[in-house]
Amino acid sequence: MYKGQHLPEHVGIIMDGNGRWAKKRGLPRSAGHVAGASNFRTIAKYCSQIGIRYLTVYAFSTENWKRPQEEVKALMRLFRQYLEEALRDFTEENIRTRFIGDVSVFAPVLRDLIEQVEESSKNKTGMVLNIAMNYGGRAELTHAMRQLAQEVKHGSMQPDEIDEAAIERYLYTAGQPDPDLIIRPSGENRTSNFLLWQSAYSEYVIMDILWPDFTTEDLDHALEEFVKRNRRFGGI
Numbered sequence: 001m002y003k004g005q006h007l008p009e010h011v012g013i014i015m016d017g018n019g020r021w022a023k024k025r026g027l028p029r030s031a032g033h034v035a036g037a038s039n040f041r042t043i044a045k046y047c048s049q050i051g052i053r054y055l056t057v058y059a060f061s062t063e064n065w066k067r068p069q070e071e072v073k074a075l076m077r078l079f080r081q082y083l084e085e086a087l088r089d090f091t092e093e094n095i096r097t098r099f100i101g102d103v104s105v106f107a108p109v110l111r112d113l114i115e116q117v118e119e120s121s122k123n124k125t126g127m128v129l130n131i132a133m134n135y136g137g138r139a140e141l142t143h144a145m146r147q148l149a150q151e152v153k154h155g156s157m158q159p160d161e162i163d164e165a166a167i168e169r170y171l172y173t174a175g176q177p178d179p180d181l182i183i184r185p186s187g188e189n190r191t192s193n194f195l196l197w198q199s200a201y202s203e204y205v206i207m208d209i210l211w212p213d214f215t216t217e218d219l220d221h222a223l224e225e226f227v228k229r230n231r232r233f234g235g236i
Contacts, residue, residue, distance in 0.1 A: 006227045008048055008180030010054035011047065012202065015193055015211030017186030018039060019071075023229035024210075030074035035212035037078055041085075046216045048095050048127040054176055055129050056100070062136035077108065079133070083113035087120060094126030100172035101135030102143075130173065137196030147226050181205065181226045186212045203229045 015036055024034030040057060047055045060075060086097065099114050106114070114133075147170040151157040157166070168174060178198045187208035191199065205222040207214070 006054070007051055007223065008203075008226055009052075009180040010056070010177050011052050011181040012056045012058070012182040012195055012199070014058045014184045014186075014192060015127065015186060016058075016180070016184060016192075017135075020186070021210040021212045029071050032079075032212060033075055036080055039165060039212050039214060041082075042060055043214065043216065044095070044129055044218060045093060047221065048093060048129075048140050052127055054179075055127060056132060056173070056179060057130070058132045058135065058192070060133045060135070061193060062101075062134055062139050063193065069125075076107070079106075079215065080110055080113065083110070083117055087113070089107075090117075094124050095121065095129050096126065097121045097125040097129045097131065098145045099133055100130050100140075102135045102139065105134055113151075130176075132172075132194070135194075137191075137193045140226060141167075141174055141197060164167070167197070171197060178202065179224065180231075183207065183219070183222045185209045185211045185218075203231065203233070226230065 003163055018032035018036035019029040020032070021035060022029050022043070025031075040059075044057070044087055046057060064075070065072060090097070099118065099119050103111060144167050148157065148162055149165060152162075154157055173195075178200070179195060179202045181204075182195070182199055182202045183205050185207050187206065195202070203226055205225050207218060207222065209218055
């Protein structure tokens with residue numbers, strides 16, 4: 001079993017496989033998303049309880065808008081339900097919730113709820129929970145480059161002053177450590193545009209388990225695997 005002092009400081013999870021979970025059971029894809037959202041709450045609370053300092057979950061990507069409109073509408077309803085529940089049920093959890101991604105495209109009611117959830121938890125001192133909504137790693141880097149271009153345009157920065165630290169100032173996760181461990185349930189072997197900059201030296205654990213079936217025991221197994229890794233960060 002992993003020991004507490006070896007816990008990764010920052011864990012990322014690509015919550016994948018909801019649709020396939022539903023299809024295997026003859027259910028609509030929306031039922032898989034409901035099950036996945038319920039499991040997310042379980043896993044997030046568990047991460048907080050065992051001492052994970054930062055948890056970033058991939059909830060809705062910039063590419064997910066390409067899905068059938070009925071599925072997208074169902075996801076938006078689910079997000080609203082989650083946000084309302086977070087205001088009601090997460091108040092006793094010492095978890096600070098942040099949303100990363102371009103949330104400006106969501107309906108006003110969702111944007112208002114996002115603001116309320118972030119505001120209500122901003123003084124929490126426990127785990128920081130980043131929920132990636134309308135998030136894409138390439139879009140995040142594009143956003144950062146545009147911000148830096150504005151600084152150069154206005155003369156507050158010279159092009160040769162742009163370095164990694166300057167770029168990181170404009171990432172959605174600015175001020176946070178990079179993820180040590182990224183877990184991908186569902187067995188898919190790709191990053192899916194998730195935390196492209198931040199994951200340069202993250203350890204990946206791929207698990208052949210659909211997200212709604214992912215348990216706290218599965219998380220423990222991923223943490224055990226992480227402890228075994230020899231992280232060299234490009235060195236010997």
